[in-house]
Amino acid sequence: MTEPRQHALPDGLPTLRIRDLSIEFQRRRGAPLRMVDRVSIDIWPGEIVGVIGESGSGKTLTSLATLQMLPNRAAIAEGTIHLDDIPLQDRSERDMRALRGDRIALIPQDAMQSLNPTMRIGRQVGEPLELHSGLSSQRARQTVRKLLEAVHIREPEKRVQEYPHQFSGGMQQRAMIAMGLALNPQLLIADEPTTALDVTVQAQVLKLLREIRDDKGASIMFITHDLGIVAELCDWVYVMRNGQIVENGPTRRLFMAPQADYTRMLLDATLSIHTKPGVAQ
Amino acid sequence: MNLTLRDFDWHRWRLVILGGAIIGTILICAIFAPWIAPYSPYDLDVMTMLQSPSGEHLLGTDELGRDLLSRTIFAARISMQVAFIAAGVGLIFGTLIGVAAGYFGGLVDLVLMRFMELLFSFPAILLAVVLMASLGTSILNAMIAIGIVFIPGFSRLARAATEVVLREQYVESARAIGMSHRRIVFVEILPNILAPLLVEAAVAFSYAILLESALSFLGLGAQPPEPSWGNMLNTGRGFMTQAPWLSIVPGAAIFLSVLGFNLIGDGLRDVLDPHMKE
Amino acid sequence: MGRLIATRLAAFILTLFAASVVLFMTISVLPGSAAKSALGMEATPQAIARFEAQRGLDRPLVVQYGGWLTKTLSGDFGTSFQNSVPVGPELLKRIPVTLELATLAFLIANLVAVPLGILAAARHTKRSDKATTFVATVFGAVPNFWLATLLIMVFSLHLRWLPPGGFTPFSQDPIQNLKQMIMPALSLGLVSSALLIRIMRASMIEVLSSDYIRTAHAKGATETIVIRRHALRNSLIPYMNVAAVEFGFLFGSAVVIEDIFRLPGVGSLVLVGIINRDFPVLLASALTITVFVLVVNLIVDLGVGLLDPRRIKGSRA
Numbered sequence: 001m002t003e004p005r006q007h008a009l010p011d012g013l014p015t016l017r018i019r020d021l022s023i024e025f026q027r028r029r030g031a032p033l034r035m036v037d038r039v040s041i042d043i044w045p046g047e048i049v050g051v052i053g054e055s056g057s058g059k060t061l062t063s064l065a066t067l068q069m070l071p072n073r074a075a076i077a078e079g080t081i082h083l084d085d086i087p088l089q090d091r092s093e094r095d096m097r098a099l100r101g102d103r104i105a106l107i108p109q110d111a112m113q114s115l116n117p118t119m120r121i122g123r124q125v126g127e128p129l130e131l132h133s134g135l136s137s138q139r140a141r142q143t144v145r146k147l148l149e150a151v152h153i154r155e156p157e158k159r160v161q162e163y164p165h166q167f168s169g170g171m172q173q174r175a176m177i178a179m180g181l182a183l184n185p186q187l188l189i190a191d192e193p194t195t196a197l198d199v200t201v202q203a204q205v206l207k208l209l210r211e212i213r214d215d216k217g218a219s220i221m222f223i224t225h226d227l228g229i230v231a232e233l234c235d236w237v238y239v240m241r242n243g244q245i246v247e248n249g250p251t252r253r254l255f256m257a258p259q260a261d262y263t264r265m266l267l268d269a270t271l272s273i274h275t276k277p278g279v280a281q
Numbered sequence: 282m283n284l285t286l287r288d289f290d291w292h293r294w295r296l297v298i299l300g301g302a303i304i305g306t307i308l309i310c311a312i313f314a315p316w317i318a319p320y321s322p323y324d325l326d327v328m329t330m331l332q333s334p335s336g337e338h339l340l341g342t343d344e345l346g347r348d349l350l351s352r353t354i355f356a357a358r359i360s361m362q363v364a365f366i367a368a369g370v371g372l373i374f375g376t377l378i379g380v381a382a383g384y385f386g387g388l389v390d391l392v393l394m395r396f397m398e399l400l401f402s403f404p405a406i407l408l409a410v411v412l413m414a415s416l417g418t419s420i421l422n423a424m425i426a427i428g429i430v431f432i433p434g435f436s437r438l439a440r441a442a443t444e445v446v447l448r449e450q451y452v453e454s455a456r457a458i459g460m461s462h463r464r465i466v467f468v469e470i471l472p473n474i475l476a477p478l479l480v481e482a483a484v485a486f487s488y489a490i491l492l493e494s495a496l497s498f499l500g501l502g503a504q505p506p507e508p509s510w511g512n513m514l515n516t517g518r519g520f521m522t523q524a525p526w527l528s529i530v531p532g533a534a535i536f537l538s539v540l541g542f543n544l545i546g547d548g549l550r551d552v553l554d555p556h557m558k559e
Numbered sequence: 560m561g562r563l564i565a566t567r568l569a570a571f572i573l574t575l576f577a578a579s580v581v582l583f584m585t586i587s588v589l590p591g592s593a594a595k596s597a598l599g600m601e602a603t604p605q606a607i608a609r610f611e612a613q614r615g616l617d618r619p620l621v622v623q624y625g626g627w628l629t630k631t632l633s634g635d636f637g638t639s640f641q642n643s644v645p646v647g648p649e650l651l652k653r654i655p656v657t658l659e660l661a662t663l664a665f666l667i668a669n670l671v672a673v674p675l676g677i678l679a680a681a682r683h684t685k686r687s688d689k690a691t692t693f694v695a696t697v698f699g700a701v702p703n704f705w706l707a708t709l710l711i712m713v714f715s716l717h718l719r720w721l722p723p724g725g726f727t728p729f730s731q732d733p734i735q736n737l738k739q740m741i742m743p744a745l746s747l748g749l750v751s752s753a754l755l756i757r758i759m760r761a762s763m764i765e766v767l768s769s770d771y772i773r774t775a776h777a778k779g780a781t782e783t784i785v786i787r788r789h790a791l792r793n794s795l796i797p798y799m800n801v802a803a804v805e806f807g808f809l810f811g812s813a814v815v816i817e818d819i820f821r822l823p824g825v826g827s828l829v830l831v832g833i834i835n836r837d838f839p840v841l842l843a844s845a846l847t848i849t850v851f852v853l854v855v856n857l858i859v860d861l862g863v864g865l866l867d868p869r870r871i872k873g874s875r876a
Contacts, residue, residue, distance in 0.1 A: 067777060069773070069776060069777065072684075097779040097780070097781060098779065099779070100776070100777055100778060100779035101777060101778035101779040102779060105777070105778075106774070106777035108770060108773065108774060108777070109770075110770060113769065113770035113771065114770040114771050114773070114774045115771055115774070116771040116774075116775070116789050116793070117771070117793065117867075117868070117869060118792045118793055118796075118866065118867060118868055118869075119788075119789070119792075124774075127775070127778050127780070128778045128779065131778055131779050131780055131784070132779060163868045163869070165868075165869050176774075179774075179778070399574060399577050399578060399581065400581070402574060402578065402807075402849070402852065402853060402856070403578070403581075403811075403849055403852070404807050404808055404810050404811025404812075404848065404849075404852055405808065405811055406808075406811035406812055406814055406815065407810070407811045407814060407829070407845060407848055407849070408811075410814060410829060410830075410833065411582065411585055411586060411829075411841070411845055412585065413833075414586065414832075414833040414841060415585045415586060415588045487700070491702055494702060494704075495702070495704060495815055498704055498815065499814075499815060499818065499830060500834075501833070514704070514705065514708065517708070518708060518819070521708070521711065521712050521716055522716050525712055528705075528708045528709070528712065529709070532702060532705030532708065532709070533705075535702050535705060536700055536701055536702060536705065537700075539700040539701075539702065540696075540697065540700035543696065543699065543700050544696070547696065
């Protein structure tokens with residue numbers, strides 16, 4: 001358990017403030033299992049924050065808690081989550097629905113699986129517009145085409161009518177990003193969006209995310225297990241292990257002078273594979 | 282380590298246990314019929330015909346004065362016999378064909394499975410009825426006909442399961458050290474395809490009972506005076522106003538047997554299938 | 560898409576041929592001389608021989624099949640052994656009856672199963688789901704001919720609301736027709752629906768646990784929209800495949816149900832053929848039912864192809 005970060009930014013609220021969040025999983029028999037333990041994360045406007053950890057570290061659960069989309073048997077045991085000044089942890093389902101896709105958007109892990117195979121891409125990408133702005137899919141088409149352009153999908157007029165299986169892996173991921181961007185959310189939660197992609201495609205997606213932050217000022221929570229990406233993309237990093245935050249800090253400082261043993265271990269394991277000089281900033 | 286009764290995962294096996302209880306009861310009736318039934322199923326007594334349930338005849342009597350309860354109990358024999366043998370025929374031949382197709386592949390596979398698919402495209406009752414027409418009406422032929430109806434289903438399952446097993450390494454190694462085809466099949470393949478076959482067998486039992494009673498109902502199965510739930514239901518049709526119990530009881534017996542086997546099948550599927558339940 | 564239709568059609572025709580061979584061979588082995596059945600038990604051996612020679616029953620089976628095939632393809636379905644009446648017209652009269660029965664039964668089955676299955680899946684692990692599954696399991700074990708008998712006892716004999724049997728064409732008297740068809744259709748449909756509820760439920764549960772459903776929720780969609788817009792189409796695809804098989808089963812069960820309700824359909828014709836050892840009648844009616852089943856499978860197969868864009872469109876750009 002570490003201190004929540006101290007920040008030297010001007011006053012104002014962080015886009016996302018998670019304080020002492022704990023998530024428990026109800027087992028059929030026995031005591032509930034604590035999957036996330038007193039986690040605190042701050043994400044300020046326009047920041048790209050990396051949440052790094054191995055599988056099972058609780059990073060995905062934390063992100064799902066933010067959307068109040070935890071799986072059936074999991075629940076928030078304690079702690080608070082705020083989007084600006086809006087508390088999320090006890091928010092009604094109805095009110096959460098208003099926020100999802102509109103102010104907080106999810107870019108999930110496996111784009112192929114996360115797209116409806118029997119629905120045209122255009123309709124899916126434009127669905128947030130339908131749901132929140134009441135636009136019919138016809139009228140949303142203009143905006144959808146622009147969204148596809150924004151994520152560098154060529155021939156958007158043609159692509160809009162196609163189905164997910166007709167897209168390549170990289171295009172699918174970018175379509176998911178377009179979907180997330182539809183209503184200019186304050187916070188984008190990207191859960192390992194590049195894991196299944198080739199390195200070149202990965203680079204394109206990362207560049208795209210950076211553009212989004214630069215052009216629209218959105219904050220991004222970037223969840224990954226890949227230190228290399230974090231080094232390249234993120235401003236601030238949280239390291240998670242077994243449901244706890246082990247360390248956090250500006251990317252550069254974390255990489256140069258890690259304080260926790262676990263962080264050091266991760267770095268050692270990675271640096272022997274990647275030989276990436278230079279770190280983001 | 283001493284396992285007590287409490288350690289047994291009752292919850293997980295609940296459907297199998299429930300179904301097993303029902304079928305167990307019916308099996309006991311079938312096996313011990315002569316001792317359990319209060320009367321002989323053939324004892325006519327025209328004086329007591331079409332009596333409603335009473336102290337003397339717990340379920341009433343039929344149109345020839347025979348005790349309905351006794352006939353129902355004895356009819357269980359036929360249903361159970363047909364069910365087991367028909368399912369057995371289907372299981373054995375179906376597995377043989379399916380494993381052969383999966384194991385040898387190529388032309389053997391193509392020819393066998395195409396034929397199986399063809400048989401499969403006939404509705405079961407139609408196939409059973411046509412086979413019975415060809416073989417002649419008798420209980421034995423009913424067993425064969427219904428067994429034949431089951432063969433395609435089992436063969437498909439056995440073939441699919443064989444394919445899965447064949448991809449595993451140990452078959453490769455077995456062949457590499459020179460194991461004969463027959464040994465490979467019996468020692469390596471069969472034990473591993475047992476699980477899905479068992480589930481299918483339970484389903485087959487229940488379906489066999491349904492088919493047998495349908496055939497008897499149509500007059501193509503057990504012939505009077507042999508009691509079969511199906512033909513009892515058929516005769517009952519003529520006395521629906523005077524003696525409704527003649528139509529209710531045999532049907533209820535069929536219903537319970539089918540339910541029992543269905544529960545076992547469902548239960549086995551839940552237990553044996555490594556399915557995530559959330 | 561055109562390619563899909565062509566291949567499926569070719570497979571259909573091939574299967575039909577093969578099925579006719581199987582049926583022909585099986586039925587030709589009909590024991591109990593057809594001749595005796597037609598001419599009576601006291602028929603002389605010479606009369607029997609003449610009977611058989613007239614109908615080519617003494618020729619090798621393959622030749623017989625060839626003869627039968629040629630005649631059938633030109634529209635001649637043979638003549639009944641029993642009364643020398645041509646089979647074709649009788650068959651034609653009966654086809655609409657069986658079609659009406661099977662279609663009504665199938666309609667009932669789906670109208671019950673789809674909504675209930677969806678509801679149960681949406682309330683998965685809650686009490687209403689468990690109750691629905693329980694009822695479906697129990698109902699699925701009911702023999703449809705028993706249900707038919709019970710329905711007759713209650714609605715015909717006791718309440719006298721509905722006729723216990725018989726058939727009036729819809730064009731002649733729609734109300735009477737429906738009154739006569741409702742119980743047969745219910746006996747078949749309700750039992751079928753029990754199985755189909757569980758299939759729909761399972762399919763929907765599977766779909767609802769997919770990632771793209773999570774995506775829909777993450778966009779702020781309500782439960783209703785998720786089910787209606789995203790889950791429904793995807794869960795109907797596997798459902799329809801099973802429903803097609805069930806439809807086939809319905810045609811088979813029609814043999815029994817038509818007998819109970821004295822409906823003059825193709826199913827009861829099969830029985831007539833068997834009882835009278837009437838080879839042409841049996842063959843023609845059994846084959847007709849098989850044709851129905853194969854056609855239904857073909858239609859559903861193509862229908863699924865329409866629902867599932869992965870089948871029609873090509874793959875990746």
